[in-house]
Amino acid sequence: MPTEPPAPAGRPAAARPGRKLGPVAESVGSAHRAWLDPMRASYLASGLTLSELSTRLRFAKSKLSELLRGVGHYPRWEIVYMLARELGVPSWPLYRLWRQSAFEAHKNADWVENCTEHTPILTTAPTTPPLAHRAFCELVESDYSLFAQTFLDDEQRDAAVCDTFDILWLSWNDALASRDARRFSWNVLRATVMSRTPHRDGRPELSRAAFDTVALRSLTEPDHLMNQVAESLELFTAMSRLPASQLDVMVLRWLCGFLPETTSALLGTSLARVRSDERHATRFLESVLCPPLSTEGNTP
Template sequence: MITPADPPVPPDRPFTVRPGRKLGPIASFVGSAHRAWLDPMRESYLASGLTLSDLSTRMRFAKSKLSELLRGVGLYPRWEIVYLLATELGMPNWPLYRLWCQAALEAHRSNEWVDDCTERTPILTATHTAPPLDHRAFRELVELDYLLYAQVFLDDDRRDAAVANTFDILWLSWDDALASQDTRRYAWNVLRATVMASTPHRDGRPELGMAAFDTAALQSLDDPADRMDQITESLKLFAAMSRLPSSQLDVMVLRRLWNRPPETVSALLGVPLAAVRSDERHATRFLESVLCPPPPPTEGNTP
């Protein structure tokens, strides 16, 4: 696996000053699937320089309805208004449509409702277009490692969905990714947020139990007894790893569970090699203190 040594070159983006009232935040009850497309849409709106009045005039929708859509309040929006708003904001509609469909189901809309939103207005149905060339090249470089990372936390179906959603979100916000300090870091943050949104948590920590059957260490063992011992050892390790800070956890997943070289991990995360080594060192010390604590002092050695 070869990862990009340098992020894609960002385009020039003019600074945009938006007049009018500031858009309110996304409602706290909005689900992760809904946020997956709503966050990029809000960013596109804020970067466009358009006001709600401008969009209301162009789309012939009330400003209040557009405000509700961009804050995630009210009823889950029909595809027609999402498509029209995306068109005004210059957003690609194919990844948006796929994310919108998933979020509709999360919002307890039926498959029949989703079909009705598009079948009644076929001219508004999303067309399957290709992502930007540099987006496709980036995906080819990192997708395998993204899948391996997600596999540690999710079963096969949810793993594939999380990674596919990651690249759809990146497609929607590709200009922001390119304009960020490091595209690789931006992309990894999207992946991590998408994976963690689907990962079971216990006491606020992600569970890694399913990974015991897929790690590189386990795959290298042929003897059933050795495999059972490794599973037991791995489950203890995963319970301890779940207590690590996010940056250390990511490094240990890639380094210890999938044996990725430090240089590859650095490129995937978009962080300096020194940071990877530092995170691994601190994480290793913590895990050793949990899994191999020093023996209690004997009575003769007690001060």
């Protein structure tokens, strides 16, 4: 587990003349935002204006603005690639995220292949992540997978972790410039996992975890099994109502079996915060699952 975050890298704030870039359109989905947000961050940090990019790329300023806001049709790879090259964004993780998002935007394989037929995916820029990024990902991969598996099946779990590392590669400078790269990375993982997790009434479903507990795997008698399933479903339904930070701690501590120190390192937060979140979450779950008996209407 990462006990110390990578050393932060300085990043001067860039000022630019002209109109500010508008916000991302509300209609943009999570898969699209996975590559669009890092692209926007690279543009904002570059100090370049849309007019300058338009001149360099020979592409209409209005179209560049639409691309960076997620407005209009899903962008073809050619323009995404050209913009990424100007902004110094690595092509490999960007392409993987762009391609996946294209399919989620209902583009077929022929359209995707046509977009890349005459445009190289690789550039002269490095095609492997920075050494610190690779080391960090190797360190947390198995732990991230355990967390993701609480919410997703095996295929979705692997895809979520892979996407997390691609997004982190695109945003590595931002991660290093943040207060704690471990916390930055965890936020990326959580957002990626939750975007793929089924929700009910705005809360993530934990029914998969209810059928995958150690207690269930150890039971053989049907009556005991059904009773345990019911209890587990009740517990995980209650857990889904926890605030995000408390839910993360409880999943890592109770379901993944991590020590408080490991949980603290993965989350990029203090050990005191982990213990506080676990304490408050436990009290809430006890109040829901084991409410105090009411004495109203009882005769002395």
